[in-house]
Amino acid sequence: MSCSRTCRKAAWLICVWASSGPYVSNLAAADTASVLFPSSIYFQVGDVGRNAVGNPNPVMIRFVKAEVAAGRVLRISVRAAAQSLRPASGQPIAAANISWTASGATGGMGFPGNLRTSTYSTVFQSTPNPSAGGVDLLFTLAGPGGRIRAGAHTLSLEWKVESVLP
Secondary structure, three states, rough: OOOEEEEEEEEOOOEEEEOOOEEOOOOOOEEEEEEEEEEEEEEOOOOOOOOOOEEOOOOEEEEEEEOOOOEEEEEEEEEEEEOEEOOOOOOEEEEEEEEEEEEEOOOOEEEEEEEEOOOEEEEEEOOOOOOEEEEEEEEEEEOOOOOOOOOEEEEEEEEEEEEEEE
């Protein structure tokens, strides 16, 4: 499932979305952008001793129609909406076991990272005065081992889009 949202407001733009709906804070009047990102990812764990690749694969982050103040960039960040992935049954897996790589960035630079619940991690930063761009992310779940059951494990994501000075 993907979300497409438009941020509107000014001098600097901060929009935060979770799978349950948009959350917007500290917006002013002039900056805008339409952003596409998934509200959740899932992992089909076949062997608990091996890494699993997230779905969708890749996670495509795109923005269009961006209008930001002169010299500013769009920064897109993510964090886990919960401490652990929702399993079909059995023990949950900690969200901290998820990392990503970035590729195919356009209009800026993608960043690899590790998912956290307490802070946002930057996945993309545009060039100054962007109009469109994005990045592809490949999420990986480290093999959890232990008493985890194979099957589908899902995690909701929270995204933050900011207009900042680089």
